Amino acid sequence: MINSAAREEILQRIRNAKVPAAPQTVRGYNQTGPGGVELFAERVADYRAIVHVVSDVPEALALLKGKRIVAPQGLPAEWLIDGVTWLHEPLTIGELDQADGVLTGCAVAIADTGTIVLDGGEGQGRRALTLLPDYHLCVVRQDQIAASVPEALRRLEPTRPLTFISGPSATSDIELNRVEGVHGPRTLEVLIVT
Amino acid sequence: MARNPVTWLGSPTFPKAAREALQDTQLRQNLRKATGTIRGRREAAVAEMTDWEMLRVAGEQIKDDVLARLDTLLVQLEETVTARGGVVHWARDAEEANRIVLDLCRAEQADEVVKVKSMATAEIGLNEALEAGGVRAIETDLAELIVQLGDDRPSHILVPAIHRNRSEIREIFQRRMGIEVSDEPADLAEAARVYLREKFLTTKVAISGANFAVADTGSIVVLESEGNGRMCLTLPDTLITVMGIEKLVPTWQDLEVFLQLLPRSSTAERMNPYTSVWTGVTPGDGPQRFHLVLIDNGRTATLMDSVGRQALRCIRCSACLNVCPVYERTGGKSYGSVYPGPIGAILTPQLVGDMHDPQAASLPYASSLCGACFEVCPVRIDIPSVLTHLRAEVVEAKGRTPESVAMAAAAWIFREASRYEKAQKAGSLARFLARDGKITSLPWPGSRWTSSRDVPAPPAESFRSWWRKNRCQE
Ligand code: SF4
Numbered sequence: 017m018i019n020s021a022a023r024e025e026i027l028q029r030i031r032n033a034k035v036p037a038a039p040q041t042v043r044g045y046n047q048t049g050p051g052g053v054e055l056f057a058e059r060v061a062d063y064r065a066i067v068h069v070v071s072d073v074p075e076a077l078a079l080l081k082g083k084r085i086v087a088p089q090g091l092p093a094e095w096l097i098d099g100v101t102w103l104h105e106p107l108t109i110g111e112l113d114q115a116d117g118v119l120t121g122c123a124v125a126i127a128d129t130g131t132i133v134l135d136g137g138e139g140q141g142r143r144a145l146t147l148l149p150d151y152h153l154c155v156v157r158q159d160q161i162a163a164s165v166p167e168a169l170r171r172l173e174p175t176r177p178l179t180f181i182s183g184p185s186a187t188s189d190i191e192l193n194r195v196e197g198v199h200g201p202r203t204l205e206v207l208i209v210t
Numbered sequence: 211m212a213r214n215p216v217t218w219l220g221s222p223t224f225p226k227a228a229r230e231a232l233q234d235t236q237l238r239q240n241l242r243k244a245t246g247t248i249r250g251r252r253e254a255a256v257a258e259m260t261d262w263e264m265l266r267v268a269g270e271q272i273k274d275d276v277l278a279r280l281d282t283l284l285v286q287l288e289e290t291v292t293a294r295g296g297v298v299h300w301a302r303d304a305e306e307a308n309r310i311v312l313d314l315c316r317a318e319q320a321d322e323v324v325k326v327k328s329m330a331t332a333e334i335g336l337n338e339a340l341e342a343g344g345v346r347a348i349e350t351d352l353a354e355l356i357v358q359l360g361d362d363r364p365s366h367i368l369v370p371a372i373h374r375n376r377s378e379i380r381e382i383f384q385r386r387m388g389i390e391v392s393d394e395p396a397d398l399a400e401a402a403r404v405y406l407r408e409k410f411l412t413t414k415v416a417i418s419g420a421n422f423a424v425a426d427t428g429s430i431v432v433l434e435s436e437g438n439g440r441m442c443l444t445l446p447d448t449l450i451t452v453m454g455i456e457k458l459v460p461t462w463q464d465l466e467v468f469l470q471l472l473p474r475s476s477t478a479e480r481m482n483p484y485t486s487v488w489t490g491v492t493p494g495d496g497p498q499r500f501h502l503v504l505i506d507n508g509r510t511a512t513l514m515d516s517v518g519r520q521a522l523r524c525i526r527c528s529a530c531l532n533v534c535p536v537y538e539r540t541g542g543k544s545y546g547s548v549y550p551g552p553i554g555a556i557l558t559p560q561l562v563g564d565m566h567d568p569q570a571a572s573l574p575y576a577s578s579l580c581g582a583c584f585e586v587c588p589v590r591i592d593i594p595s596v597l598t599h600l601r602a603e604v605v606e607a608k609g610r611t612p613e614s615v616a617m618a619a620a621a622w623i624f625r626e627a628s629r630y631e632k633a634q635k636a637g638s639l640a641r642f643l644a645r646d647g648k649i650t651s652l653p654w655p656g657s658r659w660t661s662s663r664d665v666p667a668p669p670a671e672s673f674r675s676w677w678r679k680n681r682c683q684e
Contacts, residue, residue, distance in 0.1 A: 063483070147437065182483050184483070189352040
């Protein structure tokens, strides 16, 4: 215990306030939604991300040819096509910063909000991998798309390091208009596999 | 006890500050443009949701539950964070919190830290305290950077530099970064990217706030747009998160409500670009030392007030600022605090906790009681009721003084649309508002107001409908 006097005093003051119990939370909001590939694709595109619906991932990955791309551990072997310089861990911050881009899968996606969620699992890597390269190509399988935010949260393991990504890095700080491209990857490209 | 830095030392009372702000046409223009844009977009983002009202009710109930069980939930959070390798610190006030953070920076031998925008650290004046202790805090959020480089004060919860337009931002960047840049927002964003990149890649300690902390899992949640948050939360060796004790949600499931309410209410997006969630320390990924500093700084005192405590439900979305007719005219800095606008008018005086402080006591009058703030608030804080309640406390604490008379007169003018418009058209509003807490002149309509007259309860509806009509035409 670091400062037990402060801790005890704060807790005691809270108890002294005698706040009455709150009513049971009514969860009358929607648990699910229409969902689907089409809605997800449309909503991702709304953030000015590039979206493709494909059936053959290795074929679609031809767009990476000639580039130096970070490949996190656990990517399917057939995705590591020829003609791309694949960068494997361990990678330094400087190496990540110099890469042309990163290719990942994802843990879950959300159709309603056009969001991709990474959890550091297979084919996603630690968080820095999808942060420092200026370009992120993310492969989303149809069965990974949850319809709604509540549905997506139920599928996630909260204690893993999670990153929810909705479009490329952006700011609304200049006259409250969204401008793409600040510190995170300035280009987000999504392959939806059906 | 030291004064609470939630208000800026030496700030004039609201009527006096507002009087000056109203004379700044550039400021009013910038604000009207920015808030007008975001209001329309927020409405569209909310209209898309068929279950918005149900989400608001759930948000209110979850937060009320947090306040009712705050002691148990905080202890639970401490356990879950500790179990995952984090260290939890408790701070009664700003001074104590600042000392904890400074000591942690010193233990890491850091003389520079990167910061992701956080209201809690602004509230406690952390940057100044670190500076005094020889540690330089670099703000990495674009708007915070604009404020920091411009030696300025923040004027909005979400967009602290909302009072600056693109050409003013360009001027600040050129002067302080020593670069040539256009006033295109994309170019300005690029300039910030280049300016901060090196800092992100080399700084060993980061400081953040938290939007939510999940008691049952120990997970901390930060919502952001630019990726500067991800940089701070991912790259340094040590992460220090400073959080108000009310920022909890009981369970992971509860986040499903707030991850829907917050982005649409704040930036009017279906979802903000990046949300990071981390739980203690994850070996091999991100900072390997994690400290969570829980701050009271007036919150437990606020909790004692059965009417006022609902202000602690606030999730800092800033929707109430963007719809507030008073905020739009006076700007955020008139409130003399990091919490401006309607939420500031009820939260700041409660955190200060002293109705004899003339500046804090003037804040509950910074409102027309039009009710727009309550309508947009995602956690249904009844701001007008709390304002009325706090005004009664001010009068009780101080009696009727020249200050309270002036403030009540200002409030009376802001309250009714027709009076307000006429006063403003006649250019008399700024002149009317008291200088040095004294009414120097009482042009129409203030002339009809006397100190013996109690401010009448207005027909709020008339103002609201007028406001809507006029907003649409802007
Ligand atoms: S009071 Fe409500 S509307 Fe205002 S910032 Fe807080 S949550 Fe948002």
